[in-house]
Amino acid sequence: MVVAIDGPSGSGKSSVSKEVARRFGLAYLDTGAMYRALTWWCLDRGVDLADADAVVEAARTFPLAQGTDPDRELVLVGGTDVAVEIRGARVTGAVSAVATNPAARAVLVARQQELIADSGRRIVAEGRDITTVVAPDADARILLTADERARMARRGLQNGGVEDAAQLRAEVVGRDAKDSTVVNFTEAADGVVTIDSSDLTVEQTVQAVLDAVLRAAGRTA
Ligand SMILES: Nc1ncnc2c1ncn2[C@@H]1O[C@H](COP(=O)(O)OP(=O)(O)O)[C@@H](O)[C@H]1O
C-alpha cells in the first residue's frame, strides 16, 4: 500500500501523513526534508545555489541517511543530525533554489523511489510531486489543500508567533509561488482526490484522508 500526498506549504501534509502512517502501520517519507537536507549541505559546503551543475553534483554525492519511521524523525547528513536546522529560516529561505533545479530534482526523485521500494511499498509519502512524478502508481493519491489564510495562520503558530505578516507571506505564499514553477501541486491530476482542510481540525483531516485511502484501496482490491 503506497499512499501519495501532495499539497502546498502549511496544508497539513506532514502532520496528517505521519498520523495516517501510524494508523495503518506504514512507513513515512517526508520528501520535503530531503530537499531541505540537500539545501543545508550546499549552504554548509559553500555550494553556490545558482550554479545548477554544482547543486546537481551535490545531490548525487551528499551523504544523506533519512529514516522512514513516523515516530522518529531521522535526517543525518554526513553523520550530523540536521532535523532541527533544516526547518530553520536559513534553509527555508533557500530551499526553493534547490527545488527548482530540474536535474537535482531527478536525482532526489530516484532516491525517494528507492526509499519507497525499500519499505516494501508500505509507506505514506508526501511532498509536491508524489502523486504525479515520484509515485503516480500509488494505491491512493491525495491533494491536501487549505486556503492561504489557514496555511499562513498554521505556519505562524507552528513557528511560535514570532514572524510578522510579511515574513509569513514570504515563507508560505512566496515559496509556493517559486516552487510551483517546476511542479504543479495546486490542481489535482487525473485520479487524485482533493481534500480541503481549511475548515477541518487535524483529526477531521486525518479521518478524511483515511476514508479516501480506504475507498481507493477498495477500488483496487
Ligand atoms: N486541519 C488541519 N489539518 C492539518 N494540519 C493542521 C490542521 N489545522 C492545523 N494544522 C496544523 O498546521 C501546521 C502545519 O502542518 P504541516 O503538517 O507542517 O503542513 P505541511 O507539511 O503541509 O507544510 C501543523 O502545526 C498542524 O498541526
Ligand SMILES: Nc1ccn([C@H]2C[C@H](O)[C@@H](COP(=O)(O)OP(=O)(O)O)O2)c(=O)n1
Ligand atoms: N516533493 C517535493 C517536496 C518538497 N519540495 C520543495 C518545496 C518546498 O519549498 C521545500 C520544502 O518542503 P516541505 O514539504 O518541507 O515544506 P513545507 O513544510 O510544506 O513548508 O521542498 C519539492 O519541490 N518537492
